Amino acid sequence: MDALSWGQIFGRMAWQFWPVWAALILTFAVSVRFKRRLGLYGKLYDSPVGMIGFGLVMFWVFTALFSGVIMTHDPLTQVSGMKNALPGFPQKGTEGAYYLLGGDNLARDVFSRMVAGSVLVIQIAPMATVFAFMVGITLGLPAGYYGGKLDTGLSFLANLILAFPVILLFYLLVTPEIVQSGLPQYIGVVLFLFPLIFLTVLINSRLYVKPALRNLLVGLVAVIGGWLYLSLLSSPGTRIDLLPPQADALEMPGNILIVFVSVVFVNAPTVFRIVRGLVLDIKTRDYVAASQTRGEGPWYIMLWEILPNARGPLIVDFCLRIGYTTILLGTLGFFGLGLSPESPDWGSTINAGRRLLSIFVHPAIVPALALMSLVLGLNLLADGLREESLKD
Amino acid sequence: MPVFLIRRVLTMVLTALCLTFVVFYLTNLPPNLEKLAKSEASSRMSDADVESWIERNGYGRPVLVRYGEWLGITPGWTRTEDGVTTGRCIERGQDPATAPLRCGILQGDWGFSTVFKQPVSLIIAERLGATGVLMLWVMIVMVPASLLIGVLSGMREGSRLDRGLSIFSIASTATPEYVSGVVLIALFASTSTGLSPWLAEQGWISGKTLFMGTATSALDSGITFWNFGLPVMTIALYGIGYIARMTRASMTEVMTAQYIRTARLKGVSFGNVVMKHALRNALIAPFTVIMLQFPWLLNGVVIVETLFNYKGFGWTLVQAAGNNDIELLLACSVVAVFVVLMTQLISDIGYVFLNPRIRVS
Numbered sequence: 001m002d003a004l005s006w007g008q009i010f011g012r013m014a015w016q017f018w019p020v021w022a023a024l025i026l027t028f029a030v031s032v033r034f035k036r037r038l039g040l041y042g043k044l045y046d047s048p049v050g051m052i053g054f055g056l057v058m059f060w061v062f063t064a065l066f067s068g069v070i071m072t073h074d075p076l077t078q079v080s081g082m083k084n085a086l087p088g089f090p091q092k093g094t095e096g097a098y099y100l101l102g103g104d105n106l107a108r109d110v111f112s113r114m115v116a117g118s119v120l121v122i123q124i125a126p127m128a129t130v131f132a133f134m135v136g137i138t139l140g141l142p143a144g145y146y147g148g149k150l151d152t153g154l155s156f157l158a159n160l161i162l163a164f165p166v167i168l169l170f171y172l173l174v175t176p177e178i179v180q181s182g183l184p185q186y187i188g189v190v191l192f193l194f195p196l197i198f199l200t201v202l203i204n205s206r207l208y209v210k211p212a213l214r215n216l217l218v219g220l221v222a223v224i225g226g227w228l229y230l231s232l233l234s235s236p237g238t239r240i241d242l243l244p245p246q247a248d249a250l251e252m253p254g255n256i257l258i259v260f261v262s263v264v265f266v267n268a269p270t271v272f273r274i275v276r277g278l279v280l281d282i283k284t285r286d287y288v289a290a291s292q293t294r295g296e297g298p299w300y301i302m303l304w305e306i307l308p309n310a311r312g313p314l315i316v317d318f319c320l321r322i323g324y325t326t327i328l329l330g331t332l333g334f335f336g337l338g339l340s341p342e343s344p345d346w347g348s349t350i351n352a353g354r355r356l357l358s359i360f361v362h363p364a365i366v367p368a369l370a371l372m373s374l375v376l377g378l379n380l381l382a383d384g385l386r387e388e389s390l391k392d
Numbered sequence: 393m394p395v396f397l398i399r400r401v402l403t404m405v406l407t408a409l410c411l412t413f414v415v416f417y418l419t420n421l422p423p424n425l426e427k428l429a430k431s432e433a434s435s436r437m438s439d440a441d442v443e444s445w446i447e448r449n450g451y452g453r454p455v456l457v458r459y460g461e462w463l464g465i466t467p468g469w470t471r472t473e474d475g476v477t478t479g480r481c482i483e484r485g486q487d488p489a490t491a492p493l494r495c496g497i498l499q500g501d502w503g504f505s506t507v508f509k510q511p512v513s514l515i516i517a518e519r520l521g522a523t524g525v526l527m528l529w530v531m532i533v534m535v536p537a538s539l540l541i542g543v544l545s546g547m548r549e550g551s552r553l554d555r556g557l558s559i560f561s562i563a564s565t566a567t568p569e570y571v572s573g574v575v576l577i578a579l580f581a582s583t584s585t586g587l588s589p590w591l592a593e594q595g596w597i598s599g600k601t602l603f604m605g606t607a608t609s610a611l612d613s614g615i616t617f618w619n620f621g622l623p624v625m626t627i628a629l630y631g632i633g634y635i636a637r638m639t640r641a642s643m644t645e646v647m648t649a650q651y652i653r654t655a656r657l658k659g660v661s662f663g664n665v666v667m668k669h670a671l672r673n674a675l676i677a678p679f680t681v682i683m684l685q686f687p688w689l690l691n692g693v694v695i696v697e698t699l700f701n702y703k704g705f706g707w708t709l710v711q712a713a714g715n716n717d718i719e720l721l722l723a724c725s726v727v728a729v730f731v732v733l734m735t736q737l738i739s740d741i742g743y744v745f746l747n748p749r750i751r752v753s
Contacts, residue, residue: 049559156403160410163736165687165728167694171713172415177423327568334570334695335710350570354699358605361578361585368571376566383562 004088004098013100013111019066024058040315043388050384056377060370063115064122072100073109075116075344083107084360104349104363105356106342114366116344121374124256125325128263129318132325134195135264136271141302143272144279155276158269166266167331173262174337188233188261191268196225205299232257259338263328267321274317278310285309312389316382323378330371346371400740404733408726415725416459419718425451427716432506448473450480462503462722464496497726503719507711512723515708520727522611523693523704526627529620530689534628534635535682541632542639542678547666549644558640564633569695573626581605581622607702623700627692631685635678642677646670676743683739687732 004012014021035042044050063070073079081092085103087110101111143151161169173184199221207214235257282288283306291305332338333347341348346367353364418424429445430437437445446452450461450469460466461480468480481495495501502512545557567575579586580603588601604619646652647670655665694706701707705727712720 156407160407163407163411163687163729163732165690165694165709165725165732167691168415168709168713168725168728171710172418175713175716177427177716178418178421180423181421183418183421323566330568330570331691331695335698347570350574354574357574357577358582358601359584361582364574365578368574372567372571372575375568376563379562379566 003086003090004100006088009088009098009100012098016070016072016100016111017063019069020059020062023062023066024055027058028055040385040389043391044381044384047384047388049380050388053377053380053382053384056373057381060118060374060377061122064119067115067119070115071109071112072097073112075108075113076342078107079103079109080107082109084356084363087362101366102360102362104353105360106352110349110363110366113344113349114346114370117346117349117367118370118374120256120339120343120345121326121329121371124260124263124329125322128260129267129322129325131191131195131260131264132267132271132321133314133318134198135191135268137275137307138194138198138201139268140272140275141279141307142298144276145283145298145302145306151276154272158272161265161269162273166328167335169266170262170332170335170337173265174258174332179258184258184261185233187265188257191261191264192229192232196221196229199225201299202303205297205303208297255339255343259329259332262332262338263325266328267325271317271321274313275310278313279306282306282309316386316389319378319382319385323375323382326371326375326378397741400737404737407733408729411729412722412726413459415722416462417455419716419721420451420455420458424716424718428506428718431716448478460496461494462496462719464494464498464501467493468495497723502723505712505717505720507715507717507720512720515720516705516723516727519703519705519708522702523697523706525615526620526623526693526697526702526704527689529615529624530627530631533624534631537628538632538635539639539675539678541636543643543666543671543674545636546640546643546647546674547670549647554640557636561633561636561640564629565637566633567630569626569630569692570699572629573622573696573699576603576622576626577605605700607697607700611703623696623702626696626699627689630692631689634688635681635685638681639674639678643670643674646674649673680739680743683735683742686735690728690731 031038031042032045035045044054079091082089082099082103084105085099085107087100087102089099089102091097091099099109099111101109101114104110104113139154143154172178173187178184200218203217203221204214207217235253279302287309288301288305291301296305329345330347330350333343333345333349334351336348336351339345339348341352349367350364350371353360353362353367357364425446426442428451429442429449433441433445448471450471451458453469457466461468470477470479470482479491481493481501482491492499500513502516504510505512505515508515541557541561545554545561548554564572580588581601582588582605583601591602602618603622605622607619607623610616610619652665652669655669656662660669690706693704694709696702697704697706698710705724708720709724709728711717712724
């Protein structure tokens with residue numbers, strides 16, 4: 001069999017991605033049809049920049065969703081004779097099997113590894129950003145609203161973490177010796193508590209006048225959330241091994257948990273500062289004074305008066321921050337921290353590919369371009385959202 | 393102003409103390425010390441041997457006391473065994489009576505690197521010099537380029553030039569150093585792909601590649617365009633987008649101000665308005681951004697120095713952290729934290745000087 005030409009390679013790749021194209025077309029068709037009823041999301045379709053960004057982001061989201069169909073090979077299997085194979089190289093002995101984007105120096109398929117890497121990023125980056133936002137909001141609201149000693153203390157802590165060079169912090173948190181001591185897990189114990197606190201306070205501040213409903217909802221949060229909390233944190237064989245394996249709903253490999261925790265830890269202080277700044281601005285508005293006069297509690301004002309009115313900048317920052325989290329995940333992989341060396345995430349693949357970069361370019365450049373396009377999409381999306389939300 | 397300065401400096405010192413203590417604590421956790429003992433003495437030590445090594449070398453005492461020793465505010469440990477006195481401040485073969493009581497960073501003693509087998513202060517000074525050269529070139533490329541892009545696109549908001557340059561700045565902020573570095577190497581420094589093979593075929597370049605994929609030779613045989621071009625471009629590219637966007641925002645704001653309209657209505661040419669009236673006011677905000685960009689660059693420097701194998705500060709930090717070289721890592725973090733805090737202070741003060749509307753009490 002001959003090697004494929006570049007045209008054939010792109011043709012075959014486009015064919016492999018067919019579920020993604022179908023899903024993208026469906027999403028865009030439905031959204032454009034109903035864009036007037038979809039609020040800020042619908043307005044996104046008025047801005048070309050925002051639409052391109054959203055398209056890029058959704059491309060990777062759908063790629064992660066349909067990764068099983070898209071991958072041509074197993075991302076971890078090594079095939080003999082395919083070491084550093086050039087793009088479009090046919091696999092010996094198997095008719096019609098090609099390494100579309102070549103093989104890496106362990107003879108694995110670069111294309112499939114890129115697709116498998118998107119799954120990791122799409123799983124971790126948005127979730128970690130949500131957690132960072134929960135922490136930042138739960139601490140930033142009271143810091144800005146009450147001010148005083150609480151604000152001074154929390155701001156000092158946030159600045160402390162921000163003054164750390166990120167890479168040094170990663171090295172300190174993710175090296176095996178420190179992982180062994182359980183420190184990242186203990187940080188996780190504290191950080192993962194914040195979504196629970198946030199939801200409980202959110203429900204309680206609104207529904208404290210209807211105790212029956214409040215008790216039901218808070219109870220649900222405590223039971224479901226608490227169970228998720230425990231199953232997220234506990235992993236057998238480490239310092240925190242709380243749940244029996246049967247009750248463990250989310251089996252997160254220990255490495256990924258640590259990466260997750262450190263990324264949340266790095267992002268939370270910035271979110272805190274943004275939220276605090278927004279609250280300082282919004283709390284002087286008349287509607288806040290009105291609800292204070294009405295006799296609303298401080299948490300009701302923070303969560304139901306101030307927070308909804310701060311949503312514009314927060315949504316924009318959320319998009320940007322997912323991009324930044326993706327970059328951070330790549331940085332971790334690039335320095336070989338946290339994730340296992342054979343993991344197909346983009347950072348680790350770039351790190352593995354850079355050793356032979358001057359001879360074989362494809363193993364490193366494919367994940368590099370993938371990462372760049374996702375982050376670019378998120379930045380364009382944020383830009384589109386900012387423009388559209390300013391038009392109101 | 394003096395009160396503001398004093399308060400800022402005090403907060404800085406407190407922050408630096410907290411941060412170095414965190415690093416000190418984390419690098420001195422028991423598993424790290426065990427690893428240190430095994431790498432320093434012998435890798436096949438029994439647990440009891442490790443214990444006694446740690447005890448003998450002064451690592452066994454409370455963390456706070458040892459942190460004080462490292463700082464140089466508590467006296468260094470001494471220990472007399474079989475009539476021989478050893479201690480933190482006593483060098484091998486030195487008479488214990490002549491040794492100083494305290495030796496820490498306050499006395500200028502930064503310790504000894506276990507990886508490079510050299511005094512830490514020497515290593516740090518040398519490597520910081522190397523990184524300083526890199527940073528200098530990055531600044532020379534980055535600052536004019538980003539200000540130019542920002543001013544050009546902010547000059548006429550919404551024009552085609554503005555759209556194009558804005559997309560470029562977004563793309564450059566979306567490309568972390570390890571991505572742009574890889575792409576640039578593939579384009580300019582690979583023997584098989586990109587521009588180099590084509591250029592070599594045409595006979596326009598004498599070597600095999602246009603640029604060199606590593607910057608190691610820059611330290612030995614001097615900096616040239618060929619070995620320094622790519623690292624500098626890689627770091628600068630990431631910063632350019634961000635500073636350009638800030639400059640653009642500040643420029644568009646200035647361009648809509650009343651006095652600019654007045655100047656235009658008076659009949660001043662557009663070029664003159666931009667150069668003489670708008671530029672000075674538009675450059676206040678980017679100044680702060682450029683200053684705050686330094687800590688950012690620190691990250692970029694670590695990645696780029698690792699990628700291009702340039703033995704500067706960032707490379708040293710990675711080596712120290714990867715090999716658990718406690719004293720070198722502590723020195724690196726002191727330098728890094730100092731850089732971050734100093735730039736914050738300078739940007740605050742500079743902002744006050746540049747912008748007369750800001751008052752600090």
